[in-house]
Each structure stands twice: as C-alpha cells, then as structure tokens.
Amino acid sequence: MTLNPSHASPADAPAACPAIQGLHHFAWRCRDAEETRHFYEDILGLPLVHVVKEERVPSTGEHCPFVHLFFEFADGSHIAFFDLGDNGQSQPDPATPRWVNHFAMEIRGEAGLERMRQRLQSHGVEVVGPTDHHFIRSIYFFDPNGIRLELTLRLPVDDYVARKRRSAHDDLAAWTRDKAAGLKPGATGTSSQQRSQAHAG
Numbered sequence: 001m002t003l004n005p006s007h008a009s010p011a012d013a014p015a016a017c018p019a020i021q022g023l024h025h026f027a028w029r030c031r032d033a034e035e036t037r038h039f040y041e042d043i044l045g046l047p048l049v050h051v052v053k054e055e056r057v058p059s060t061g062e063h064c065p066f067v068h069l070f071f072e073f074a075d076g077s078h079i080a081f082f083d084l085g086d087n088g089q090s091q092p093d094p095a096t097p098r099w100v101n102h103f104a105m106e107i108r109g110e111a112g113l114e115r116m117r118q119r120l121q122s123h124g125v126e127v128v129g130p131t132d133h134h135f136i137r138s139i140y141f142f143d144p145n146g147i148r149l150e151l152t153l154r155l156p157v158d159d160y161v162a163r164k165r166r167s168a169h170d171d172l173a174a175w176t177r178d179k180a181a182g183l184k185p186g187a188t189g190t191s192s193q194q195r196s197q198a199h200a201g
Contacts, residue, residue: 025070025078026103029090030145033067033083039144040079043123044116046071049078079103081145089145102148104138113139113153135161 030036040046050070057064067083092098107113113130117139120127129139138152164171175185 022075023077025080027068027080027082028145028147029088030069030081030083031087031089032144033069033081035144036069036081036083040071043120043125046073046079073105079105090147092146098148099140102140102150104150104152107151107153110137110153113137113151116151135164 037048041048048069049072050068052068053066054068055063055065057066065085067085069081069083070078071080072078092101107116117127117130120139120141125141127139127141130137131140133152135155135157136152137155138150140148140150142148178185
C-alpha cells in the first residue's frame, strides 16, 4: 500500500535540518609536518594545539601511518594537515587554475591586513594584493605545500551584503541559464562586478 503524502502522519514527516554551527577543521596533506608547523605557527601565528599519530586510519581501518596536525584560529576552528611520512604532497589538478581552490581566513582591521602582508613578505613569501572584492579586501599567497591561502578583511558595506543575500538565488538561476546557453559570465550583464557598477551609477 502506498501512503498518500497528503495524509502522512506527523511521525512520517522529515526531521528539521539541524543547524551546522561552523567550521571545525579543514584538512589537507602536507609535505613535512615541521615545515608546515613553522609556516602556520611561527609566521601566521596559529598555535599548534593537537597532534594525532596513528598507524591505521580510524575511519577506514586501512594501514597508512600518519601524523595529523591541528592549528587553531581565534574563533576555535582549525586548519589541519596530514603528514604521511613520504615527503609527498597533494598534486594540483592540471585542469583547474591555481587560483580556484583556496582557503580564506579572516583578519580584523586594515592595519592588521597590512601588517600581515608585510610580515609574510619579510619571510620571503610572495603576496598578491590587497585585492578589493567590494565586500571584502584580500591578500593571497601560497603555503609550503602549494595551497593557495587568502587573508581577508570584511568591509563595512552592510547594504551591499544585504542586497547580495536577497539576490543570491536569482543570480545563481541567471548563471545556470547562461551556462546552459553556452554564455560566459558578463556576456549578458550577469557579472557581479558589472551589476555593482550599474547599481552605483
């Protein structure tokens, strides 16, 4: 017997989606644990707070000795790394531009962003930016493992952020239609930058 959804009992109703609270950690492979510690703790100032050493992967049971490092942000979230002991690192996808996959970290204040830019450069790290994205201002650089990192500053543009929140689904629908038609962003005025400039004008 098939139950008519319109006559389903409350017990059959799907449970409400629990709220995801935020980031706990994001993990990558690293080439060398100490090299990675030096970069994230000594240069970026993120304390090393947890190290896990195992011979078997807890989630799968496979034999793969590793060290798992956790570095903590001021809000209690983490960035984490696996050293598999073979001096290897994750290889980039040749079909994906290097600027696409990246991890963005937030910093407070224009002065803080500038101090970090200067600090990175003093350690020989090449920095791109600051780059203005209308609602954030960012600098970009790579860690020793080839991971592109972003340090970003939120800008006081509450109206802009609120407009973007309201238009997010419409913007995505426009992109989906243009993509299906073989068009690129900006070809029909769908570029975020074009819309921002038009609104300002």
